[in-house]
Amino acid sequence: MTEIVNLICNKADPAWVQSVVSSEPSMWLETKAGLQRIKDQKDPRIYVSHLLIQLFPRSFFNSKAKCIYIMRNPRDVITSSYHFWKMVKIIREPESFEEYSEWFLQGNVLYGLWFDHVHNWLQMKGKENFLVISYEELQQDIQASVETLSHFLGKKLSPEELNAVLKNVSFKTMKDNKMSNCSLSPDIFMDQIKGFMRKGIIGDWKSHFTVAQSEAFDKIYQEKMAGLAQDLFPWE
Template sequence: MTERTCFTYKGIPLPTMGYSEESLSYMENEFQLLDDDVVTVSYPKSGTNWMLEILGLIWHDGDPSWVQSVLMSDRSPWIETASGLNVALNYPPPRFLTTHLPFQLFPKSFLHSKCKIIYVMRNPKDVLVSHYHFAKFFQPLEEPGTMEEFVEKFLNGNVIYGSWFDHVKGWMKMKNRPNIFFISYEELHQDLRGSVKRICYFLGKELDSHQLDEVVKYASFQIMKDNKMSNFSQIPEEYMNHKKGKFMRKGICGDWKNHLTVAQSEHFDHVYQEKMQGVGVTFPWD
């Protein structure tokens, strides 16, 4: 990792652009989570923005006007960034918050709060490929290099937010808490309507059949791709080189098969099995 783009906070690499030690420390030790907060947590490139769109639609009974008129970063601020923390502190409850933080850096106030957490996971091979493409045009990140090089960086945790394996395992330790809901990108893909119903149940929110249909409709990849409030097209050039790529690329499962060689895939599987030993959970991609 180049000094130009990253610094390390408690062993976790983070971009220098938009992040600071002060705001991270405040967020970790002093930020108060409220009982009616809903926090979306994920490792980067795991379907975070899809979940934020779904939640915004659920909360407004399937009416898309809010998600199509308010920027995602204002609807669901990232609490680890300096600007996101500021939005969160001025957000009238109930708040929708977002983070990519590993559990050990999450606000300590969580342990005494009833706030609801939705943890979104995705096949790490697809995460890797999505991350690789994202790094090509997201300015705060260093160039990913070749796929061969990036596979090694990813497996070793030398990427922003550190190791995928540690992230998932850290949050999985919380799986018996009633206020955490785990869902995968793959489950959303296989059965979006059923997944929305499960999320509604977790949130204690009742939607009728028509409202459910509207959530599913407006949370579709195509409609989200055209939603300027959600597709990152409004992000300034200093952060994102829009000529080099689009934030919403394919929105599919299994795209890794188009990018990883057989040898890279086998190497990945070997490391995966080693690192995920004893987790005691079967994931949709296993």
């Protein structure tokens, strides 16, 4: 999503994604370095965050800033973040997939309980400056998703610019691009042998969850997501 938004806002210039680390113009709001960089930037500013809505800056909700909220099947979130935790060196590594799944379902992970995060942010759905999109939508129809995003951001792309965005945000292109694949991150933070970009697919949870784990997760999911329209979520 970071790559897509940055490309849209830079007229899909392919030279840009080959020369600027993708995190540079879209810093993490909740980091000290990111906050300072955002303060120093000129408008329009782009920033990224995993924060719960109640921890988000109050000034945002009275501003004209636009927010794109991206969701993903929580089963795939567990799977992806399990591998991420095993790659990142500055956080405790889980001993097994089962252990990490327990942490996730208890909210004992960075940014807390996934169910609370989604419940709270979806209270913004329907507001003019808020767009909800899913990882699954990006995978299933990337062109329609990019067109939706560019319209939301008020940026009209020419056919050539649209094609350039689509080309540069493919998994293969990003995985081969050192400005996008986190290979420039210091070794003290990440195990570069394991790599940051793994598969970039949907449904990989099926190769990790046992039948018992899947059934236990489904029970918790139904309890936690009760009251929300299930057509909000494009996953089974």
